[in-house]
Every structure is written in structure tokens, then in C-alpha cells.
Amino acid sequence: MNSRKVDILGVGVSNYDMKEAIESLFQSVKNNDKKTVVTVNASAMTMALKDRKFFEVLNLSDIVLPDGIGIVWASRLLGNRMKERVSGPDFFLEFTKFANQREKNKVSYFFLGSTKDVLDKMKRRCLAEFPNIKMAGVYSPPFCDEFTEEENKRSIAAINKEKPDILWVGISAPKQEKWIHQNIDKMDIRGAVAVGYAFDVFAGVKKRVPLWVRKAGFEWLGKVFQEPKRLWKRYLIKTWIFVGYVLVELYQNIFMKKEHQ
DSSP states (O other): TTTTTTEEEEEEEEOHHHHHHHHHHHHHHTOOEEEEEEEEEEHHHHHHOOOOHHHHHHHHHHHHEEOOOHHHHHHHHHHHHOSSSOHHHHHHHHHHHHHHHHHHGGGEEEEESOHHHHHHHHHHHHHHTTTTTEEEEEOOOOOOOOOOHHHHHHHHHHHHHHSEEEEEEEEEETHHHHHHHHHGSSSSOSSEOTTTTTTHHHTTSOOOOOOHHTTTTTTHHHHHHHEEEEHHHIIHHHHHHHHHHHHHHHHHHHHHHHHOO
16 A cells, blocks of 8 residues: 555545645646546445445545545544545645646646536636636536446547646546546546535535534534435435444454454
């Protein structure tokens, strides 16, 4: 496993703080390394433990950001303390601020996912607040569990026509991560980042809870209040399943340690 990654239930999660994560992606863009970046929280981790393909995709990604505070807490319990939580919406905004300051090394963006309305709002905000970011294009694919081969070709053709530096993908987990992994070699880009929820936040369609609530580790609760029917199972049930996995791992680590003493 990469020395910069911490093992959380078999998934290598990048031990970066926000500044290090930003600089790693920006350097990759400059060097044309085609880096893949994904985020993982307790819910996504639970899905990955039951979905082998998703599990493999997370481990094949260059940067896996600890999007949920549960991942950070788990790292501390399991003895591999991570530096901090790096959420998708925060990473997108902070990276954009950083890139906007680099007038001599302008970065171009392409947004894939969500609705045309959300994408238009994101594009307008980028142009208004971050003039040094080049808006290469946007594309809203149809909402479905899996894209058809024809739709896949349309999406890739739209991206390759513009040749953006960074492709930001806002679909949903695990679809967005699998899609990036499946198509990364077909796209003329320098980096692909799966950020999901960040699209709605940046567009102003969904509001985040106050900063102190986020720091306390309860941003997920705010999401559930906004979309209870869609998210209650994901965050309430899957979070407790994740806690169960972590406690089992902790028990096994303690038991094995005693056996070797």
C-alpha cells in the first residue's frame, strides 16, 4: 500500500491535509500525470465492503480523500491517525481558489453530472468568482443506474472535444468512481475527480450545515434533514454498519496483539 495511505478496513485512504491534497492534484495537472481523486465516507466504505468492484476502484485511485469524519475517527481507533477530514465540497472550493491564483498556469475545468440547471449555476459562479479558471465545458448525462454504450461515447466525446485539465464528476457513489476508472484511459484530460455532493453545494442548490456542526462531525445529519427519504438509510443504517466493522477490526487487532505478546 502507498506509504501516504492509511489502511481503513482494507481501503487505502490518503493521509493528506487539505493543502497537501490540493498541491498533489495541481502538480499532477502540471506534469500531465492523469491522477484520479475520489472521496470516501462511512456510507461509501460500507458499500465498498459489499461491492468488490467498488472496493477495487477505491484502492486503484491515486488519491482517496477522507470525506467523512467517521473515517478519521476510525483511523484513530485503529492506531493510524489521519491528519484531518477533507470533504468533497471543501476540496473542490479550496482547489478552485488555489488554481485561480495561478494566472501563469491556468487550469481548465469540465463538469460532468447532475442537471443542466445545476451545471449552468456552477459555470456562472466559476466565471464570476474565479476568472482565471477556464471553463472548458459541461455535460449532463441522463439519470440511470448505468450509462448505455451510446451515452458513454457521447459523454467521452464531449470531454475530449474540449481537452480539459480536470474533469469534475458529480453523479453519485459508487457510479461516479466506477465510471472514472472504466473510462480514464479514453479521455484526454490531466485529472479526474469524483466529488458528487459538491456540485449541488457549489451551485447553491443545497445548503451545508454551519461550520461548527461540520467540525463536530455531524454534516451527514444535515444532509438527512434535507433529503430524509433518500438518505436516511444511507447515513443512519450504513453508518452503524461501518461502526460495527471498525469495532470488529479493533477487537481483532487487540486479540492478535495479545496473542503475539
